[in-house]
Amino acid sequence: MKTPQRFSRRDFLHLLLLAPVSGLLAACGRALGLEVATLGPSDPVGPSPTAEPGTAATLTLPPTPACGDDDDEPTVAQTQGPFFTPNSPQRASLLEAGMPGVYMLVSGQVLGTDCQPIPGALVDFWHADADGIYDNVGFRLRGHQFADEQGRYQLETIMPGLxxxxxxxxxxxxxxxxxxxxxxxxxxxxxxxxxxxxxxxERLLMTMLPAENGVHGEFDFVLE
Ligand SMILES: [Fe+2]
Structure with missing residues (x-):
């Protein structure tokens, strides 16, 4: 369980780093003609109300593992599934003109079990489109990038469909x-x-952060 102090410092830093970028990216999403959702405090993707207002527990976050927590184990592996395509293009945005869907930013860090960032780590995403369909011919909604000097990655895309x-x-x-x-x-x-x-x-739940437009999920990967 994170302490309130850890939450405040960590998420303040994330907001500080990402807030201006989010606004800019949201504008790009609108320029591309994407369906961009504006979320209110009652929308389901926001932080979960976990306790009565005014209590310290209102700062509780979803149980996303993060380096330095009691449960700083390496990120758990899961099945690749049937829709992986190797050799995806290198790009930090999977958005394409006219692509339907809700704008989404995914960001975080790649860390070692020693809590140190891993610069140059490969992060390769693929996911279904707004209708729940994978592109198994081309590379739509597929792309890889390399983490920066602080181990950070940031992906612009749409919310995967069901x-x-x-x-x-x-x-x-x-x-x-x-x-x-x-x-x-x-x-x-x-x-x-x-x-x-x-x-x-549940160990692979993203933490949903405030977003001016669309949604913003954060996840830190911890590698052996
Ligand atoms: Fe899938």
Whole structure:
């Protein structure tokens, strides 16, 4: 469990770093003609109300593992599934003109179990489109990038759509330079289908951060 002090410092830094970028990216999303949702405090993707107003527990976050927590284990692996395509293009934005969907930013850090960032780590995402369909011919909604000097990655995309048998998710491969590839998936809090998905793992829940437009999920990967 994170302490309130840790929450404040960590998330303040994230907001400080990402807030201006989010606004700019949201504007780009609008320029591309994407359907951009404006979220209010009652929308389901926001931080979960976990306690009565005014109590310290209102700062409680979803149980996303983060380096330095009591549970700073390496990020758990998950099945690759049937829709991985190797050699995705290098790009930090999967948005394309006219692409339907809700604008989404995914960001975080790639860290070692020693809590140190891993510059140059590979982060390769692929996911379904707004209708729950994968592009298994080309590279639509597929792309890889390399973490910066602070181990940070940032992906612009749309919220993955649902398809039968699965809850909403991203697929991702993460690899430190010349290291072992971690294949896993990321999930959304407050998705009704999480409870019905046998692959879902709450240790892979993103933390949803405030977003001016669309949604913003954060997840830090911890590699062996
Ligand atoms: Fe999938």
């Amino acid at each position: 398809y039968p048998g699965r809850t909403r998710h991203f697929h991702v491969k993460v690899q430190r330079p010349n290291g072992v590839v971690l294949t896993t998936q990321l999930y959304f809090p407050d998705e009704a289908d999480n409870a019905r998905d046998g692959i879902f793992d």
